[in-house]
Amino acid sequence: MLKHTPLIEVHRALNAKLVDFGGWEMPLHYGSQIDEHHQVRRDAGMFDVSHMLVIDVEGESARAYLRTLLANDVDRLQAPGRALYSCMLREDGGVIDDLIVYRCAGQSYRLVVNAGTADKDLQWMQAQRDQMASPPRIIPRHDLAMIAVQGPQARQKFWLASPALRAASEPLGVFHAVAAADAFVARTGYTGEDGFEVMLPAALARPMWQALRDAGVAPAGLGARDTLRLEAGMNLYGQDMDESVTPLEAGLAWTVDLGAGRDFIGRAALESRAPVRRLCGLLLLERGVLRAHQRVHTSHGPGEITSGSFSPTLSRSIALARVPSAVTVGDDVAVDVRDRQLRARVVKYPFVRNGRALVEVAPD
Amino acid sequence: MSIPADLKYTDTHEWVRIEKDGSLTIGITHHAQDLLGDLVYVENPKLGRTVRKGEECGVVESVKAASDIYAPVSGEVVGVNEALDEAPQQINESAYQAWMFRLKPSQPGEIEALLDAAAYQKLVEAEAH
Numbered sequence: 408m409l410k411h412t413p414l415i416e417v418h419r420a421l422n423a424k425l426v427d428f429g430g431w432e433m434p435l436h437y438g439s440q441i442d443e444h445h446q447v448r449r450d451a452g453m454f455d456v457s458h459m460l461v462i463d464v465e466g467e468s469a470r471a472y473l474r475t476l477l478a479n480d481v482d483r484l485q486a487p488g489r490a491l492y493s494c495m496l497r498e499d500g501g502v503i504d505d506l507i508v509y510r511c512a513g514q515s516y517r518l519v520v521n522a523g524t525a526d527k528d529l530q531w532m533q534a535q536r537d538q539m540a541s542p543p544r545i546i547p548r549h550d551l552a553m554i555a556v557q558g559p560q561a562r563q564k565f566w567l568a569s570p571a572l573r574a575a576s577e578p579l580g581v582f583h584a585v586a587a588a589d590a591f592v593a594r595t596g597y598t599g600e601d602g603f604e605v606m607l608p609a610a611l612a613r614p615m616w617q618a619l620r621d622a623g624v625a626p627a628g629l630g631a632r633d634t635l636r637l638e639a640g641m642n643l644y645g646q647d648m649d650e651s652v653t654p655l656e657a658g659l660a661w662t663v664d665l666g667a668g669r670d671f672i673g674r675a676a677l678e679s680r681a682p683v684r685r686l687c688g689l690l691l692l693e694r695g696v697l698r699a700h701q702r703v704h705t706s707h708g709p710g711e712i713t714s715g716s717f718s719p720t721l722s723r724s725i726a727l728a729r730v731p732s733a734v735t736v737g738d739d740v741a742v743d744v745r746d747r748q749l750r751a752r753v754v755k756y757p758f759v760r761n762g763r764a765l766v767e768v769a770p771d
Numbered sequence: 772m773s774i775p776a777d778l779k780y781t782d783t784h785e786w787v788r789i790e791k792d793g794s795l796t797i798g799i800t801h802h803a804q805d806l807l808g809d810l811v812y813v814e815n816p817k818l819g820r821t822v823r824k825g826e827e828c829g830v831v832e833s834v835k836a837a838s839d840i841y842a843p844v845s846g847e848v849v850g851v852n853e854a855l856d857e858a859p860q861q862i863n864e865s866a867y868q869a870w871m872f873r874l875k876p877s878q879p880g881e882i883e884a885l886l887d888a889a890a891y892q893k894l895v896e897a898e899a900h
Binding site for chain 1: 778808811812814830832835837856860863
């Protein structure tokens with residue numbers, strides 16, 4: 408039995424192509440995934456991301472708890488309203504999930520975790536909490552919906568749709584958030600564009616969605632969300648990293664805070680050996696499409712594509728691949744695509760940010 | 772989208788048009804493109820290649836997935852639609868106009884085994900359940 412967000416009837420009425428995504432019946436697209444992708448890069452689009460789980464962590468010990476639980480340091484959140492991206496690791500350094508943690512008022516924090524891993528995450532979090540003398544409260548917020556409004560016009564159109572939230576959300580810097588009225592508005596996202604992620608009570612999701620549509624925000628499905636995040640060089644849990652991979656092997660060293668005096672779960676394992684693999688960006692130099700799990704041949708040994716697709720912005724195929732650490736930007740590699748080997752180049756990623764291509768693509 | 776009555780079909784979602792000269796024009800059905808979503812890459816068989824019925828002879832790729840194209844009957848490839856190299860989305864826009872390749876059949880008897888529109892309609896309906 409598939410789970411449904413409060414917006415399922417809206418998706419059905421819009422004739423969305425619905426798919427099973429981590430046990431949730433979610434819209435893949437509403438007609439054309441590529442059109443939806445361009446809409447977000449050029450104007451504004453919105454995603455129902457209510458399948459992701461909001462988890463509030465509250466109480467005097469919340470800070471100490473999260474400083475042990477997460478590979479990034481919540482003490483970087485110097486004031487309420489700041490957000491931080493982090494991995495949650497096993498003792499052996501494998502990634503249990505990646506998440507965003509927001510510092511809220513008082514001693515509270517808010518985590519947003521992936522849908523497919525939510526149950527596992529909660530079990531892990533509760534098990535770690537139970538080892539504390541004065542544990543924090545862990546409150547899964549199944550009562551909340553979440554809509555991501557993304558694109559260069561996203562904020563303006565959000566304020567048109569929801570003028571009451573303008574005063575609170577207009578001053579927000581990137582990776583900042585605010586609780587206002589019934590909503591929690593964060594200037595975060597998963598597309599490489601500006602915009603907001605809005606958490607609100609389930610009953611308010613439909614009116615908010617409708618108001619956004621009336622303001623000219625186009626619905627976009629998980630298909631466009633995937634190509635947007637890939638262009639933006641953002642990892643997808645379960646694809647670019649999982650429990651068999653450390654953040655250092657997944658391009659996420661920048662999210663691991665190895666500052667002195669903090670013993671987070673997985674730290675010892677990360678420090679015990681240097682990673683031999685790294686994540687890199689690939690640009691396909693020929694016609695074709697790179698896909699996850701295709702084998703990559705480099706001069707330093709084999710690797711594997713973790714995410715690959717067609718980039719609508721670049722009109723080329725791009726990928727993230729796990730390769731030997733010695734592979735460097737500018738290297739040419741070969742990728743097994745069915746019965747052929749195609750040439751690809753190792754490039755820096757993100758590939759696209761704020762509507763602009765960051766890698767050079769030679770014309771045909 | 773209705774299934775054109777004047778075409779033949781395969782259970783792997785190719786459509787086949789029998790031309791006056793006996794050659795066959797082949798594409799993928801509206802249903803197939805709908806399952807795949809936005810197409811971004813088409814690989815056709817090489818001109819002059821000889822294929823056997825059921826043999827993989829091309830690929831269509833959408834943003835989402837790759838799907839093999841199978842020869843509906845045995846024969847020689849006598850034409851390919853190169854326009855699809857630059858504009859694979861033509862298949863999404865009109866699947867029954869955007870043909871992929873032409874075959875000169877070597878076993879004309881195999882044409883009899885292709886599905887008619889009613890049989891293909893049934894196949895599509897069965898897949899939906």
